[in-house]
Amino acid sequence: MKLKQSLIHGFSKKTRDEKLDFVANLHADKEHTLSVYKSFHHTDSNTQNLLEEFSENTITNFPMPFSICPNVLINDKVYLVPMVIEESSVVAAAAKASKLWFTRGGFKTEILGTEKIGQIHFLWTDDKTILYNRFPELKKRMIKDCFDITENMIKRGGGILDIELKDLSDEEPGLMQFYCTFETVDSMGANFINSCLEQFATTFENWHSAQEELSEEGLEIIMCILSNLTPNCRVKCYVECTYEQLDNIVPGMSGKDFARRFKLGVRVAELDPHRATTHNKGVFNGVDAVVLATGNDFRAVEACGHAYAALSGAYKPLTRVEMDNTHFRFILEMPFALGVVGGLTNLHPLVKQSLELLGHPSATELMSISATIGLANNFSAVKSLVTTGIQQGHMKMHLLNILKQLEVPKKRHKEIVEYFKDKIVSVSAVRQLVEKRSLAETNKNE
């Protein structure tokens, strides 16, 4: 690395190839580095340009595995679900659970709301009663002044739902808030909401200037921004069957006993935030994979889901188990905001394929699909954890990764996997075995 301690000027102004060259110069082997980076460029230059324009200072494409989860039965409709995820076993786990539930009624979902949220935070140091008294009139004007922005959204069935005035001045002197709710139909709505909020703020400031009793310094707007925490944009997804239908899904285990252990596994997550964190992480493994494949923003989805998991005052699992005399039920309830228009959805070539493969779902249908894969992944994870343990599957993946890393020829993988079936996998143990066998082979050949 030969990076100088001085400020680099105008990096963003360089062309893609100039940036690549600049970066490659910092690597030990410039030519090799350049060829690696360039090898990931799309062969069609228009497509490559398009991909680069999604972000800034882009020098190449980072490939993530684009996979398919078959046999996903949701509300009696079958899907092949595209998943983009780099972690091994996630797609396999989703596929396994999907197949299991395919023959047990499939997944059911309900949309529990689609309300989005935006906020204007401001300091109000004038008489509060004036604001409260005139708020109904101000609110009407705020909504009216936004019509240029909302017109098309209203045609599509959305728009501004409400504006509420909230007082936080007990916590911070003068702090107040407009808490605004929106319906954004098939778009995630970030641009729409933020545009409305900034227009609200302009109207508010103009209105404020026109009120003669109020001083100019009496209002200071802090900021206008959508909230990613949308508890009323929420989906419920569940699976349900009789205990008999769970008999022997783990060989030798009764359905009733499986359900009992499974419920205990979820119960631990209810009582222990350390477990709840990892439990919910498993839900997001599935959800995010669909979110990525459909060009949505996984940071927004993660922030929303985790903050919601903490709303009760303790961090809780997003899934729960219900058991009665005859039935086992496993339920996921989580909020998130997705879009199927706008953003990357109309631009990224593989996002377009994903949406086509899913049959051009609405935003709420996509919520159902993403939540389903989240529930499927969580089901598989808890099932493994409370029965065989998670390492049985993971260690095989770990072993295969080590074999790839040590560049062991594929024809030898099977015997090595066999050898490690009842032994502990580590890089050194694998290396020892590989070297010993190579030596044995060399000796044999001599």
Add this chain to the structure above:
Amino acid sequence: MKLKQSLIHGFSKKTRDEKLDFVANLHADKEHTLSVYKSFHHTDSNTQNLLEEFSENTITNFPMPFSICPNVLINDKVYLVPMVIEESSVVAAAAKASKLWFTRGGFKTEILGTEKIGQIHFLWTDDKTILYNRFPELKKRMIKDCFDITENMIKRGGGILDIELKDLSDEEPGLMQFYCTFETVDSMGANFINSCLEQFATTFENWHSAQEELSEEGLEIIMCILSNLTPNCRVKCYVECTYEQLDNIVPGMSGKDFARRFKLGVRVAELDPHRATTHNKGVFNGVDAVVLATGNDFRAVEACGHAYAALSGAYKPLTRVEMDNTHFRFILEMPFALGVVGGLTNLHPLVKQSLELLGHPSATELMSISATIGLANNFSAVKSLVTTGIQQGHMKMHLLNILKQLEVPKKRHKEIVEYFKDKIVSVSAVRQLVEKRSLAETNKNE
């Protein structure tokens, strides 16, 4: 879509091309679909095979923009930081903040711990005093029996730190837990920890069978699993300067006033979970981009950070502002577990490049770098929000996306951007303008 309502058998057993063919058959235009999917395959078949083996049922690669954030000065060392993120403005925001702080002392970081956590959850219905009394002896044996697994980790400076016995039986009859802590040095440690835990469980069960006073049914192990919530594997990252050094970073605004407004912006997040969620989402925009570029698991990082943000009983921002008579300080403190060996780090060709570009950092150095980019992004977001508003920048990106979507020739972008500088951007408004001008041009040419 011609998907049948019957179970698909053996999808995972098909070859990559058979899977592709199966999927393409479901699309309206099979040949077009096939060519799109295939166009994202790497031209080198070995590399393509490698990429496909990271996950299951993989049919192609999903390209994410791989970008560079220059001028990142951390603890007096300069980095070019690789970022993988699909959201526009994230890299630009990180680069802007990095440049601003480059000339103001840069970012400083401190590692506040590197402790990882694993748990064994079990039901104990025998006499608890026996377990408590004999726990010291059992613990020794659990650690000793793990030596095959820990030997190499100990050589690298890591290993098992401690095993504690916890009683949760007040909440759920019989529920107890071994709370185990580990040092996993440069690896994220998931496989190591889970392997240790499963060995602990075996030792525990064997020990239990050998205690004559205890009944066979007195112990039921529920599960063994690492926890992603690692509050003591934590990094602190901060920037600091005098108020004068902030003069005019927003044109016409004094440094003192900027700092006051910035602090108010963060204060809102402290008081309102709706704002805190979006606030932290901005931190993760930066953190996750580095996590992805370096082959780490962003779901683990997100779950850890958000659950930590909720530990106090309310969901709080991960950053805070400190102001004294002379200085402004902006601080991020967050836990997460990263690895620079194992997993994808030695396998993904671009992850290897990322780590080389960062000078082969240790796991703790990578924590510092990721947190820095998180702080940089949060700084830029709050700075925009409390000054110009976020839409100024976003609407330009939104407009450019619409232009791309409408396939407006690039040479016309500049005038259209100019036209919309003081107008509201929407798909229909842009379409109208584009059509009007096309018509005007047609007329002019006639």
